[in-house]
Amino acid sequence: MRFLNPKVEEKIVFLSLFLSTLVIVAPVILVIGIIVSRGLSVISWQFLTTMPRMGMRAGGIFPAIVGTVYLVGGTLLFALPVGIFSAIYLSEYSKRNWLTRLIELAIVNLAGVPSVVYGLFGLGLFVVFLRLGASILAGSLTLAVMVLPVIITASREALQSVPKSFREVSYSLGATRWQTIRHAVLPHALPGILTGTVLSISRAAGETAPILFTVAAFYLPRLPNSIFDQAMALPYHLYVLSTQVPNVRIELQYGTALVLVGLIVITNLFAAVIRSYFRVRKQW
């Protein structure tokens, strides 16, 4: 069954694998390029800091930015402690038993639940059952459950990559288990935990479906006053501009997309810089 010299075959195969990779990566660059080149023209201080006007066909996107910042903050507030503690359990306390396996299965499943199902869940539990109404609180809680697996997985990996000897030294000095975790393990796992945090910021800032019925407002004439208020958010605002409101200038849509993507990319870059800084300092 051989028609080709193996060396020639290899060349052809590698070339086609390379082309397949290009088919995936080139559109990414194209998408970013389009967003930046078309969106940059509307970005101005005014666009970022004023309210929308004329049925959102003019003016800025300030309330959407504020709403997204509130939501991300709220999400982290709930998800970080639970996520990190959960990772500590899995890395430092758990034994290979049915409970650990069950927790792992639950995490895998949480990671796979469709975002719109999180929306239903948030609506059923937080908005209706707990009577929080469509509010920043309900939206943050919904997003927090959604990003939990991201934080747990990244933090657990970070904790497990701290060498065993660190713990042994701490124990040999008479430290208790929690003291060991707190002072000898956690500080070294921080860069990894930070990675998980950044990933969950990206997720929480970018998702639309979970906030549709739990917090997002089509348009609000003023900023939210409390965590029980509805809020506008960048992803939902982009959805509204591009499908719900007729005759919106396309540049306004690109501008909103650029702000959202820019926010996420900058956060990711920030984490990458911190990670490489720690990697240089890492001594083991």
Next chain:
Amino acid sequence: MRKYYEFVVEGLILLSAIASIIFVLLILIFLLKEGFMLFRTIGVFDFLFGNRWYPISEPPRFGILPLILGSLWVTLGATVIAVPLGIACAIFIGEIAPGWLREILKAGVELLAAIPSIVLGFIGLVTLVPLVKKLFGLPTGLTALSGSIMLAFMAMPTIVSIMEDALNAVPRGYREGSIAMGATQWQTIRRIVLPSASSGIVAAVMLGIGRVIGETMAVMMITGNAAVIPNSFFQPVRTMTATIAAEMGETVQGSEHYFALFAIGIVLFAITFAVNLLADLSLHRKQTIG
């Protein structure tokens, strides 16, 4: 005092650990609680296999077969496109590309993962949809095909990164042994590396499919949302996810329509649960064999 403090902290740690289990159960409970209200008036069979979804007509019809088939068609299309390309991309990045190129390509794939689905949906709406319309001379570019292409693109980061992990987990010695026997690098990849990583590849594909089934916003924006039983890729279709997202805002809490959307949520949850379980089992089989 210190004992007491540690007792509290370790209690919190255990509580946080089982939080994931509790949340999965809560999701299930709340979907079932609301969704099952629908089945007081409509049979499960009529719901799953009814071919009319007219939630606001009089009397309303809640047959979700068109929606299930809509999801199935775009998922099928996306899988056909994404799996070969994703596997090829992972092989190239993981096995062939030189270090500097690998870093660039990986950054590109990670960037794709970071772009929110709403942004991809928007870009798809203004670029891909007109392109599909023009290329195939269709009355509208909002079709299952556009959705499939978009979703294939969105499943790529999942497939590539998990498969690359699987390739990395294949011991170096396997490759060296094969090269030492005189095999070319491609022969080594094809006969040694890929078979050794097969369970990881299966998991990567499964998780990619799971991502596709659950994707909501981009699909809602570019598939046209016609709740009819599809018979071609060049037609508008409506997925289960898009139906929930598009209609929940217009329903009255406690109405049949409201319950029906939760019932669709149950179907979605069941499908993704099964897909993720299979993927996880596939990964763990690898671990036990070593």
